[in-house]
Amino acid sequence: MRSHHCPNRIMFPLPFLGLALVLLISLVPPTSSCTEQEKSSLLQLLAGFSQDGGLAASWRKDTDCCTWEGITCSPNRTVSDVLLASRGIEGSISQFLGNLTGLLRLNLSCNSLSGGLPLELVSSSSIIVLDVSFNRLTGGLSELPSSTPARPLQVVNVSSNLFTGRFPSTWEVMKSLVALNAKNNSFTGQLPTILCLSAPSFTVLELSFNEFSGNIPPGLGNCSMLKLLSAGYNNLSGTLPDDVFKVTSLEHLSLPNNWLEGALNGIIKLKNLVSLDLGGNELSGNIPESIGELKSLEELHLEQNHMSGELPSALSNCTQLITISLKGNQFRGELTKVNFSNLPNLEKIDLLHNNFIGNIPESLYLCSKLTALRLSGNHLHGQLSEKIGNLKSLSFLSVANLSLTNITRTLQILGSSRSLTNLFIGSNFLHEAIPEDDSIDGFENLQVLSMSDCSLSGTIPGWLSKLTN
Numbered sequence: 158m159r160s161h162h163c164p165n166r167i168m169f170p171l172p173f174l175g176l177a178l179v180l181l182i183s184l185v186p187p188t189s190s191c192t193e194q195e196k197s198s199l200l201q202l203l204a205g206f207s208q209d210g211g212l213a214a215s216w217r218k219d220t221d222c223c224t225w226e227g228i229t230c231s232p233n234r235t236v237s238d239v240l241l242a243s244r245g246i247e248g249s250i251s252q253f254l255g256n257l258t259g260l261l262r263l264n265l266s267c268n269s270l271s272g273g274l275p276l277e278l279v280s281s282s283s284i285i286v287l288d289v290s291f292n293r294l295t296g297g298l299s300e301l302p303s304s305t306p307a308r309p310l311q312v313v314n315v316s317s318n319l320f321t322g323r324f325p326s327t328w329e330v331m332k333s334l335v336a337l338n339a340k341n342n343s344f345t346g347q348l349p350t351i352l353c354l355s356a357p358s359f360t361v362l363e364l365s366f367n368e369f370s371g372n373i374p375p376g377l378g379n380c381s382m383l384k385l386l387s388a389g390y391n392n393l394s395g396t397l398p399d400d401v402f403k404v405t406s407l408e409h410l411s412l413p414n415n416w417l418e419g420a421l422n423g424i425i426k427l428k429n430l431v432s433l434d435l436g437g438n439e440l441s442g443n444i445p446e447s448i449g450e451l452k453s454l455e456e457l458h459l460e461q462n463h464m465s466g467e468l469p470s471a472l473s474n475c476t477q478l479i480t481i482s483l484k485g486n487q488f489r490g491e492l493t494k495v496n497f498s499n500l501p502n503l504e505k506i507d508l509l510h511n512n513f514i515g516n517i518p519e520s521l522y523l524c525s526k527l528t529a530l531r532l533s534g535n536h537l538h539g540q541l542s543e544k545i546g547n548l549k550s551l552s553f554l555s556v557a558n559l560s561l562t563n564i565t566r567t568l569q570i571l572g573s574s575r576s577l578t579n580l581f582i583g584s585n586f587l588h589e590a591i592p593e594d595d596s597i598d599g600f601e602n603l604q605v606l607s608m609s610d611c612s613l614s615g616t617i618p619g620w621l622s623k624l625t626n
């Protein structure tokens with residue numbers, strides 16, 4: 158998961174600030190200054206803050222508001238930007254900001270603002286970027302009066318607040334929307350896909366971590382420029398509608414942890430997909446052979462569904478794959494069907510708890526970038542090959558319960574791995590004797606070693622105590 162930390166504000170060292178001030182003052186023609194009305198709107202904003210993060214020192218009545226911290230003006234001296242992210246501000250957002258008729262960008266993200274988002278900002282005839290993410294704003298997003306003409310908003314970020322209620326149905330006047338980020342609130346009702354009908358330039362629709370429910374409603378098919386659709390961790394149900402598969406511009410489709418059902422077959426129309434995350438749903442059916450046509454696919458997450466069938470050999474045509482996560486399904490058949498040597502970028506393979514049979518495919522040992530390999534919870538068998546030494550980045554290996562034999566040999570093979578930190582080899586080597594001599598060493602970075610349920614005999618060996626990490 159991407160990090161969602163608010164950036165720290167960069168403080169310039171004083172000499173630099175001094176220089177910048179001198180430059181600024183010398184550039185500003187002495188006659189022009191912001192209007193009294195603009196100044197008073199900003200002071201109304203300041204008055205609404207119970208904690209202003211030190212702004213009052215700069216926002217002085219007797220100075221030109223275009224020189225105030227966080228404020229930028231257009232050449233005609235109207236305020237164009239109010240950029241006050243990450244300043245520790247508390248209090249509310251004043252509706253008087255709506256009086257700044259030339260305001261283009263408002264960024265109040267990463268503060269502790271509370272109260273509602275004033276209608277005046279959403280319905281502004283000038284604002285194109287509105288970012289109030291990472292605050293404690295409450296209430297709903299305002300419906301717009303029915304007579305509202307087309308609005309210029311392009312980027313709206315209300316993510317990580319405490320907003321509730323249904324998404325407004327009157328936002329079709331936002332004809333210029335490019336990005337809407339409403340992640341991590343408590344929005345309810347249907348996904349606002351209807352926005353696609355009016356805003357054809359949508360490229361980012363980020364709605365995850367809310368309480369949206371019901372089927373995915375029609376509309377998405379009209380978002381012909383959409384690159385990212387993210388609505389995971391909601392309460393969506395029903396099948397993936399054909400409308401989704403019409404959005405051939407999609408690069409990232411992320412709908413994990415919902416109640417979506419049905420099969421994946423339509424997915425192959427999305428030829429530009431880079432990441433597909435449908436984990437934690439109720440999906441069934443198999444991975445279609447045609448998945449091989451998704452030539453840009455890097456991330457494939459289908460874990461914790463009810464999918465079945467064999468892995469299609471065409472999976473090895475997805476040569477850009479970095480992650481394959483299929484754990485917790487009913488996939489079956491031999492893994493050797495897939496030629497892993499065509500997947501040189503693979504870093505993570507998680508097949509935990511499926512019904513795969515047969516041997517560990519030799520071609521896996523050619524995926525030299527592998528960092529994590531989990532095969533436990535299948536009916537695989539066979540032995541680890543010395544070639545596992547090729548996997549110089551392998552840090553997590555789980556091969557428990559695969560009928561492995563000869564614990565001495567297995568530990569000798571794995572001991573030379575410098576990258577290995579987590580090793581799970583339990584439920585193998587039944588009734589063998591644990592090696593007690595110094596033929597076992599290495600494991601320089603091993604932190605977790607699980608050898609449970611092996612019914613090993615012997616005494617706890619000395620080499621174990623040498624694994625200092």
Ligand SMILES: *[C@@H]1O[C@H](CO)[C@@H](O)[C@H](O)[C@H]1NC(C)=O
Pocket residue numbers: 252253255256277
């Ligand atoms: C300024 O904004 C307030 C609150 O939205 C509004 O009542 C007032 O009419 C506006 N003043 C002007 C001069 O536009």
Ligand SMILES: *[C@@H]1O[C@H](CO)[C@@H](O)[C@H](O)[C@H]1NC(C)=O
Pocket residue numbers: 231232233234235258259
């Ligand atoms: C000032 O310039 C901005 C941006 O160029 C424009 O949107 C606004 O209408 C202008 N305001 C006035 C009062 O001329």
Ligand SMILES: *[C@@H]1O[C@H](CO)[C@@H](O)[C@H](O)[C@H]1NC(C)=O
Pocket residue numbers: 164242243264266286287288312314
């Ligand atoms: C708002 O400011 C923050 C901090 O500088 C930045 O990370 C974010 O991208 C800005 N928002 C927009 C929409 O540009």
Ligand SMILES: *[C@@H]1O[C@H](CO)[C@@H](O)[C@H](O)[C@H]1NC(C)=O
Pocket residue numbers: 266267288290312313314316336337338361363
């Ligand atoms: C809010 O979301 C917009 C659009 O996705 C993004 O450009 C902006 O950087 C985000 N703001 C923060 C503080 O992450």
Ligand SMILES: *[C@@H]1O[C@H](CO)[C@@H](O)[C@H](O)[C@H]1NC(C)=O
Pocket residue numbers: 161291292317318341366
């Ligand atoms: C959700 O928002 C809260 C409050 O802003 C924040 O602490 C948390 O990290 C966010 N969680 C996600 C998954 O974005």
Ligand SMILES: *[C@@H]1O[C@H](CO)[C@@H](O)[C@H](O)[C@H]1NC(C)=O
Pocket residue numbers: 354355378379
């Ligand atoms: C939405 O897409 C359908 C076809 O997928 C098209 O018939 C319709 O005209 C589009 N609507 C708008 C408003 O673009």
Ligand SMILES: *[C@@H]1O[C@H](CO)[C@@H](O)[C@H](O)[C@H]1NC(C)=O
Pocket residue numbers: 368370392394416
């Ligand atoms: C999610 O949907 C199910 C029915 O599909 C319902 O029983 C449940 O209460 C919903 N949960 C939330 C948090 O809305």
Ligand SMILES: *[C@@H]1O[C@H](CO)[C@@H](O)[C@H](O)[C@H]1NC(C)=O
Pocket residue numbers: 446447448449450471474
């Ligand atoms: C996979 O690649 C092979 C050989 O390059 C080709 O014959 C086959 O048709 C491809 N399959 C798919 C589904 O793309």
Ligand SMILES: *[C@@H]1O[C@H](CO)[C@@H](O)[C@H](O)[C@H]1NC(C)=O
Pocket residue numbers: 496498499
């Ligand atoms: C797997 O692919 C590699 C490289 O494309 C090829 O050399 C090898 O013969 C293939 N192996 C099998 C078993 O098809």
Ligand SMILES: *[C@@H]1O[C@H](CO)[C@@H](O)[C@H](O)[C@H]1NC(C)=O
Pocket residue numbers: 535536558584610
């Ligand atoms: C080991 O795998 C078998 C099936 O192959 C299963 O029946 C058994 O419960 C597994 N044992 C453990 C400890 O997971």
Ligand SMILES: *[C@@H]1O[C@H](CO)[C@@H](O)[C@H](O)[C@H]1NC(C)=O
Pocket residue numbers: 563565566567569
């Ligand atoms: C186990 O492997 C070692 C080599 O590491 C070999 O010397 C030994 O004979 C093997 N034991 C059995 C029972 O095959």
